[in-house]
Amino acid sequence: xxxxxxxxxxxxxxxxxxxxxxxxxxxxxxxxxxxxxxxxxxxxxxxxxxxxxxxxxxxxxxxxxxxxxxxxxxxxxxxxxxxxxxxxxxxxxxxxxxxxxxxxxxxxxxxxxxxxxxxxxxxxxxxxxxxxxxxxxxxxxxxxxxxxxxxxxxxxxxxxxxxxxxxxxxxxxxxxxxxxxxxxxxxxxxxxxxxxxxxxxxxxxxxxxxxxxxxxxxxxxxxxxxxxxxxxx
Amino acid sequence: xxxxxxxxxxxxxxxxxxxxxxxxxxxxxxxxxxxxxxxxxxxxxxxxxxxxxxxxxxxxxxxxxxxxxxxxxxxxxxxxxxxxxxxxxxxxxxxxxxxxxxxxxxxxxxxxxxxxxxxxxxxxxxxxxxxxxxxxxxxxxxxxxxxxxxxxxxxxxxxxxxxxxxxxxxxxxxxxxxxxxxxxxxxxxxxxxxxxxxxxxxxxxxxxxxxxxxxxxxxxxxxxxxxxxxxxxxxxxxxxxxxxxxxxxxxxxxxxxxxxx
Numbered sequence: 001x002x003x004x005x006x007x008x009x010x011x012x013x014x015x016x017x018x019x020x021x022x023x024x025x026x027x028x029x030x031x032x033x034x035x036x037x038x039x040x041x042x043x044x045x046x047x048x049x050x051x052x053x054x055x056x057x058x059x060x061x062x063x064x065x066x067x068x069x070x071x072x073x074x075x076x077x078x079x080x081x082x083x084x085x086x087x088x089x090x091x092x093x094x095x096x097x098x099x100x101x102x103x104x105x106x107x108x109x110x111x112x113x114x115x116x117x118x119x120x121x122x123x124x125x126x127x128x129x130x131x132x133x134x135x136x137x138x139x140x141x142x143x144x145x146x147x148x149x150x151x152x153x154x155x156x157x158x159x160x161x162x163x164x165x166x167x168x169x170x171x172x173x174x175x176x177x178x179x180x181x182x183x184x185x186x187x188x189x190x191x192x193x194x195x196x197x198x199x200x201x202x203x204x205x206x207x208x209x210x211x212x213x214x215x216x217x218x219x220x221x222x223x224x225x226x227x228x229x230x231x232x233x
Numbered sequence: 234x235x236x237x238x239x240x241x242x243x244x245x246x247x248x249x250x251x252x253x254x255x256x257x258x259x260x261x262x263x264x265x266x267x268x269x270x271x272x273x274x275x276x277x278x279x280x281x282x283x284x285x286x287x288x289x290x291x292x293x294x295x296x297x298x299x300x301x302x303x304x305x306x307x308x309x310x311x312x313x314x315x316x317x318x319x320x321x322x323x324x325x326x327x328x329x330x331x332x333x334x335x336x337x338x339x340x341x342x343x344x345x346x347x348x349x350x351x352x353x354x355x356x357x358x359x360x361x362x363x364x365x366x367x368x369x370x371x372x373x374x375x376x377x378x379x380x381x382x383x384x385x386x387x388x389x390x391x392x393x394x395x396x397x398x399x400x401x402x403x404x405x406x407x408x409x410x411x412x413x414x415x416x417x418x419x420x421x422x423x424x425x426x427x428x429x430x431x432x433x434x435x436x437x438x439x440x441x442x443x444x445x446x447x448x449x450x451x452x453x454x455x456x457x458x459x460x461x462x463x464x465x466x467x468x469x470x471x472x473x474x475x476x477x478x479x480x481x482x483x484x485x486x487x488x489x490x491x492x493x494x
Contacts, residue, residue, distance in 0.1 A: 074278070076405075120281070
């Protein structure tokens with residue numbers, strides 16, 4: 001951090017470049033490819049479909065089952081395939097965040113499966129994953145109260161900044177990923193680690209919400225683009 | 234690919250494909266010797282030492298190469314090692330489930346591994362750092378993202394493309410400058426399936442679902458055979474296999490051109 005400019009040249013309240021594309025997979029009911037800084041994420045949605053085995057079914061509503069997975073070559077040192085404790089936790093909080101906006105009561109005994117594959121990672125993968133999953137859910141036509149969106153803020157060298165890079169995450173003082181329902185700005189997910197004063201926390205939440213609003217616009221554009229380019233043969 | 238769930242094909246579809254086969258036609262209008270469009274994108278990931286995304290029609294596979302330092306095998310103290318794994322994650326198909334690799338994924342990884350290993354695509358003798366102590370271990374991970382048939386060829390091609398531009402990260406281990414992974418010429422895999430005595434290349438998912446037998450052959454630059462895998466319950470005659478290998482020669486040459494572009 002030097003003269004209010006960060007190591008990658010961004011201002012404190014600036015996002016990394018983001019690219020979102022909806023409907024990129026053939027087999028999935030809905031899908032999204034997202035690049036966010038150095039993150040590359042593929043998300044897909046299957047369902048609503050019958051939940052199997054039967055004993056996991058809920059007779060009153062659908063289950064939302066998100067699976068966050070990092071591929072072995074997505075990180076510096078090869079990660080062994082399969083879920084570790086970190087990805088199990090992220091899968092759980094992601095499922096809960098998405099369930100918050102889905103009209104699950106419309107699909108009793110069903111499951112809505114959300115697959116999030118991190119192909120290349122550079123800090124902020126859970127926010128990128130939720131953002132991609134939301135677009136994939138909309139692409140799959142899942143009825144939702146709102147289109148969830150996620151973004152992180154943090155603290156580096158005593159300054160509150162938006163959307164940390166991996167160096168800032170490692171060297172920084174705090175990281176605060178949040179997901180919101182942008183229409184009402186209700187919080188769907190919030191995690192934090194590090195050290196912030198209550199005043200810094202307030203500032204960080206406000207900044208993260210501002211980031212979410214920007215990303216939300218890109219999500220909507222991506223969904224509209226899919227249908228803009230659709231031509232009848 | 235033996236996936237019990239996918240195997241349940243409706244009688245209507247089965248009859249339809251069988252009727253087309255009798256007329257020598259395929260469900261998507263291709264000739265028996267026609268691949269779907271192949272698209273190869275190389276070096277698209279930052280954290281992988283080498284990477285590639287390959288599409289064959291709607292099938293999409295991502296391959297990533299990682300290199301680590303380890304001990305050589307006692308019987309080859311001056312040679313590096315390689316390991317190939319494949320994942321069929323639930324993102325790629327409604328029938329795939331998460332969990333440890335099932336027999337299909339293991340067969341897939343082993344067939345891809347065999348083609349690369351037996352063609353000597355990676356020059357193992359140049360992967361030695363300290364004889365008997367330290368060598369490079371090359372990990373090839375295949376991640377299927379969209380499954381519409383013919384994973385054998387898509388994965389093999391993705392692995393070859395990812396290895397082609399891979400870098401050995403000497404700097405990461407303070408061993409000097411990074412070097413390109415020493416490779417020779419890649420194996421090219423061609424897969425055929427047989428249903429109703431109709432033998433077609435590059436099966437789509439529909440065709441795989443009703444296939445009685447499957448045949449994969451990996452050819453080197455000279456057109457010599459480096460690996461073979463026959464799969465599924467059905468049988469081939471010797472003559473059929475000879476024909477398949479002849480047909481594969483032409484496909485392998487075309488695909489090799491695409492890969493070297």
